[in-house]
Amino acid sequence: MMVEYRVSPAVDDRALSALHHRAFSSGLTTVVSWTARLRQHSLCWVTAEDETGLIGFVNVIGDGGEHAFVLDTAVLPARQGEGVGRRLIEVAVEAARSLGCKWLHVDFEPDLETFYLDACGFRPTQAGLLRLRS
Numbered sequence: 001m002m003v004e005y006r007v008s009p010a011v012d013d014r015a016l017s018a019l020h021h022r023a024f025s026s027g028l029t030t031v032v033s034w035t036a037r038l039r040q041h042s043l044c045w046v047t048a049e050d051e052t053g054l055i056g057f058v059n060v061i062g063d064g065g066e067h068a069f070v071l072d073t074a075v076l077p078a079r080q081g082e083g084v085g086r087r088l089i090e091v092a093v094e095a096a097r098s099l100g101c102k103w104l105h106v107d108f109e110p111d112l113e114t115f116y117l118d119a120c121g122f123r124p125t126q127a128g129l130l131r132l133r134s
Helices: 013-023 034-041 086-097 109-119
Strands: 006-007 042-050 051-061 065-075 103-107
Touching: 006 086, 013 034, 013 051, 013 065, 034 042, 042 086, 051 086, 065 086, 086 103, 086 109
Parallel strands: 065 103
Antiparallel strands: 006 042, 042 051, 051 065
């Protein structure tokens, strides 16, 4: 199936919420106002679509300077392992670079280490995380 990758297109809040819930196995059905969230906080975002609709997404948040952060990388479970996520990150890297960013950060769970470090080329760094809510 042909996949089209686009930088910062209009998004359908219902479709993106459904993708996010399925990719993260949240079991929730809440529709998030992604359109408002992306406009307010994002440097850019990348979508992946095929003839069935939205199959992948990644969000890039900027600090207003040289740093950007990858959030919400999501690919439909049925399409994982096909390179969709890797290509989403590649497009996001180029978009962030073209917008003047020098550094792209990502935090991830241990089971995603191979994806981010091996497939996408990130290198390990020390970082900290503080949970604000349980």
